[in-house]
């Protein structure tokens with residue numbers, strides 16, 4: 330039974346890879362919606378994908394969220410002299426889920442250094458412009474993120490992320506009307522892969538994804554199936570690390 334199940338995962342990996350036009354797909358057993366072990370496994374596989382690049386890459390841009398935190402937690406201590414930087418601004422309320430914290434953790438585990446990006450989502454376009462023009466640290470971190478050879482990021486449901494970011498009721502309804510299903514790097518995407526809204530912040534968006542040599546998305550849980558499809562259709566490249574729960578549901582959507 331175990332053999333059949335693993336065979337089935339291999340089969341789904343190939344089918345998802347083709348249908349979503351990606352370079353590779355890795356599926357870990359389980360459904361991390363309700364299984365902490367599956368989430369750890371997802372983190373471990375994401376960490377393996379990153380580790381496989383060590384020696385050939387110098388800078389990593391990373392997003393925030395609990396999945397990226399799981400990747401960082403599963404990274405073994407090693408020496409890779411990496412520079413790690415948040416992919417995009419945005420702070421949220423929970424420090425341990427912030428890209429700044431996760432970048433620092435990855436740098437500490439890999440004997441590298443991290444750069445911070447202290448730009449909240451609440452700033453106006455004018456304030457952002459001033460920051461980008463006058464704050465050397467922000468400028469340097471954004472440039473580093475844009476030039477990173479690895480982009481490692483998480484994917485969330487559009488509705489969950491809109492709530493987590495404290496969007497107004499009107500904004501949430503607007504997103505829903507636009508068919509927003511998933512969110513990554515501040516970009517809300519519909520099921521066809523169209524970006525319907527981008528948060529006002531600095532750093533990388535899904536539109537800049539071609540400038541990085543290696544792109545790794547890590548996201549699992551059946552509840553995120555639509556979100557993953559929407560973001561992968563907008564991204565159309567790189568590696569997707571997901572779990573069985575999400576993969577099975579994605580198979581019904583593509």
Ligand code: F6P
Nearest residue numbers: 392393394395396483484485514
């Ligand atoms: O807020 C940062 C972020 O990477 C979002 O872009 C993404 O939707 C979310 O976190 C994923 O968070 P989690 O892994 O906790 O679902």
